[in-house]
Amino acid sequence: MVVVSRWQALRTRWAPVVVPLLRLVTGVGASALATYAYLILVARELGPEGYATFSAFWAAVVILGAGVYLPIEQETARRGVGTPDVTRPRRLGSTALVAALLVTAGLGVLLLGSWPALSGFFSDDVLLAAALVLGGLGYSAQFPVRGLLSTGRRYGRYASVLGTEALLRVLLVVALVVVADPGPAALAAVVGLAALGSALAGVTRTGVGLFADGGALHFLRSAGMLIAGAVALQTLLYSGVLVARALAPPGQAVLAGQLLAAVTVTRIPIFLFQSVESLVIPRIAELAFNGDTVALRQAVRRLVGVVAVLGTVAAVGSATLGPWLVELMFGPEFRVSRGAMTLLGVGTGIFMLAVAASDITVSLAGHAQMAGSWLAGLVAGGLSLWALDDLVLRITVPLIVGSCVAALLAATAARSRLLAAVAASH
Numbered sequence: 100m101v102v103v104s105r106w107q108a109l110r111t112r113w114a115p116v117v118v119p120l121l122r123l124v125t126g127v128g129a130s131a132l133a134t135y136a137y138l139i140l141v142a143r144e145l146g147p148e149g150y151a152t153f154s155a156f157w158a159a160v161v162i163l164g165a166g167v168y169l170p171i172e173q174e175t176a177r178r179g180v181g182t183p184d185v186t187r188p189r190r191l192g193s194t195a196l197v198a199a200l201l202v203t204a205g206l207g208v209l210l211l212g213s214w215p216a217l218s219g220f221f222s223d224d225v226l227l228a229a230a231l232v233l234g235g236l237g238y239s240a241q242f243p244v245r246g247l248l249s250t251g252r253r254y255g256r257y258a259s260v261l262g263t264e265a266l267l268r269v270l271l272v273v274a275l276v277v278v279a280d281p282g283p284a285a286l287a288a289v290v291g292l293a294a295l296g297s298a299l300a301g302v303t304r305t306g307v308g309l310f311a312d313g314g315a316l317h318f319l320r321s322a323g324m325l326i327a328g329a330v331a332l333q334t335l336l337y338s339g340v341l342v343a344r345a346l347a348p349p350g351q352a353v354l355a356g357q358l359l360a361a362v363t364v365t366r367i368p369i370f371l372f373q374s375v376e377s378l379v380i381p382r383i384a385e386l387a388f389n390g391d392t393v394a395l396r397q398a399v400r401r402l403v404g405v406v407a408v409l410g411t412v413a414a415v416g417s418a419t420l421g422p423w424l425v426e427l428m429f430g431p432e433f434r435v436s437r438g439a440m441t442l443l444g445v446g447t448g449i450f451m452l453a454v455a456a457s458d459i460t461v462s463l464a465g466h467a468q469m470a471g472s473w474l475a476g477l478v479a480g481g482l483s484l485w486a487l488d489d490l491v492l493r494i495t496v497p498l499i500v501g502s503c504v505a506a507l508l509a510a511t512a513a514r515s516r517l518l519a520a521v522a523a524s525h
Contacts, residue, residue, distance in 0.1 A: 126258025126265075131370035133265030135428070138363050140272050141286045142356070142429045150356030151344070152222040153283040157359060158340040160234045160290055163206070166330035168238040171199050173461065174322040175246025176381045195243035197315035198322070203235035220344065226284035230291065237294025244298050250381050256300070264297035325461060328470030331477040332457070335501045336450060337362070338480055339443065339494040346493065353432075358494060361435040364424045365417045365443040368409040372451055379455075383462035387520045399459055399517065406455040410448030417444025439491050446498035453502050456509035463520055468512035476505030 138157070142150045175195045210217065210228050221227045241260065248257040271289045275281040319326075334341070340359050347354040379402055386395040421440030425433050453476070457469040480501030487493045 126261035127370070129265040130261040131367075133268045134370070135363065137268045137272055137289065138360075139428050140269075140276060141283075142360060142433065144276055144281065144286065145283060145356075147353035147356040147432050149283060150359065151353050152224065152227070152356075153287065154340050154356055154359040155220050155222065155344055156227050156231060156283065156287045158337040158344075159231055160287075162330065162333040162337060163231070163235060164238050164242075166333035167202055167326055168199060168235075168242040170322050170325040170329045171195055171202070171318075172242040172246035172249070174318065174325060175243055176249040177384055177461075177464075178250075192243060192247050194315055194318050195246060196239065198318045199239035199243055200236075201315055201319065203232065203239045206235050207232045222283075224282075224284055226282075227287055230284050230287035233288055233291030234294065235291070237291035237298070240298035241294045244302055252381075259300045260297050263300040264293045267293035267296045322466075324466035324470040328457065328466070328473040331470070331473035332454070332505070335473065335477050335480050335498060335505070338484075338497045338501070342484065342494050342497070343490075346490065348490075354490075357433050357435055358439075360425050360429040360433040361421070361440060361443055364421055364428065365413060365440065365447045367416070368413040369447065369451060372406060372409050372454070379458045379462060381462075383459060384464075387463055390523070392521045395517070395520065399513075402455055402459070403452075406451050410451045413447040413451070414441075414444040417441060417447070436491070439495055442492075442495035442499065446495060446502055449499060449502040449506055453506035453509055456506060456513045459513040460509055460516055463513070463516035465512050465516045468516075469509060472505045472508035472512060475508055476501035476503075479504040 141153055145153060175191060178191055210232065214225075214228070217228070241264070245257060245260060248254075248260070268289055271292060272286060275285055275289070279285070339362060343354050343358045379398075383395065383398055386392075386398060418437065418441040421444060422435055422437050425435050425440070453472070457472055460469045460472075480497035483500040484493050484497045487496060
């Protein structure tokens with residue numbers, strides 16, 4: 100009876116926390132699997148040359164999603180912690196939504212005004228660029244909702260958003276492949292449609308009682324440094340695809356498509372890391388806000404430990420299983436050398452360490468330091484690009500060099516912020 104009573108007590112205490120977290124991990128896992136299924140279906144439908152065209156869209160939409168709209172989610176989550184004095188109250192959810200829509204409108208104007216210069220990047224396919232704007236609209240709806248769910252610790256609903264997006268991506272791309280002969284633009288439009296549909300899964304009474312100080316422009320100014328750093332971060336992460344697309348000789352036009360397949364495989368640990376990352380900023384911000392220095396240090400140690408393990412998996416897994424996995428998942432036409440896979444894996448591992456350090460810095464309100472770290476890393480990666488002649492090295496080495504610089508600077512900033520938070524609590 101005593102054992103049963105203790106079990107019931109533990110269940111009552113931890114079930115409200117553990118069950119939603121398990122749902123979140125499940126949602127992130129479903130999203131990762133759906134992303135891989137989506138990319139594999141697209142690659143097998145288009146072949147390496149068509150996939151090279153699609154890679155331009157995919158690199159751009161990931162840079163925008165994780166570089167612009169994810170910071171809006173993170174800023175929404177950060178603002179939802181505590182109850183600060185609000186002199187010009189606006190609903191936090193509405194403010195974040197309008198801010199995201201303003202970004203999307205700016206994207207559309209930018210593409211329209213600079214199309215003569217950018218058309219070659221999109222293989223002169225206007226519809227592919229339109230699919231990028233559609234992706235922005237979908238993310239404008241989805242990421243503010245995710246930020247509100249994160250700050251409210253509604254992890255089950257957060258998971259439903261990710262799971263719905265995952266399901267819609269797979270269903271839509273399968274439907275297109277079955278009933279039509281889709282090109283890159285039609286397959287790219289799936290991203291925006293799935294994001295729009297998934298936002299509906301999380302909007303019910305989300306963000307009730309949460310307010311922001313100022314409107315959308317004030318929100319964007321606050322998130323500006325975060326966005327600048329995140330864009331630099333994602334540009335560095337996808338530098339290999341961008342370089343391959345821009346610098347591959349005409350006879351190697353399919354190289355960008357093959358590289359995107361390799362990048363997708365080496366990014367598997369990053370998808371796993373995202374199940375932790377979505378909890379990091381609001382949790383560390385809350386602990387710092389409450390002055391709980393013991394729990395704050397423990398949270399930071401756990402994060403660094405998880406990332407160290409995943410980084411090792413990325414490096415070792417890419418070196419040993421990478422080429423085989425690329426061909427298994429994408430087909431025999433997608434062949435990448437073991438050396439390139441090893442370099443991509445090492446770069447991914449170092450990159451995750453830098454992301455963990457910058458997440459800690461952002462959690463402690465170090466937006467400018469985070470942005471500076473990644474901008475410096477991007478510059479360092481660019482300098483290494485021009486110092487190399489071999490195409491494979493120019494594709495893979497900038498991520499390693501840039502991530503090392505960003506990791507060093509972000510870790511220094513995170514340590515400084517953490518020590519300041521501990522000192523302020525005493």
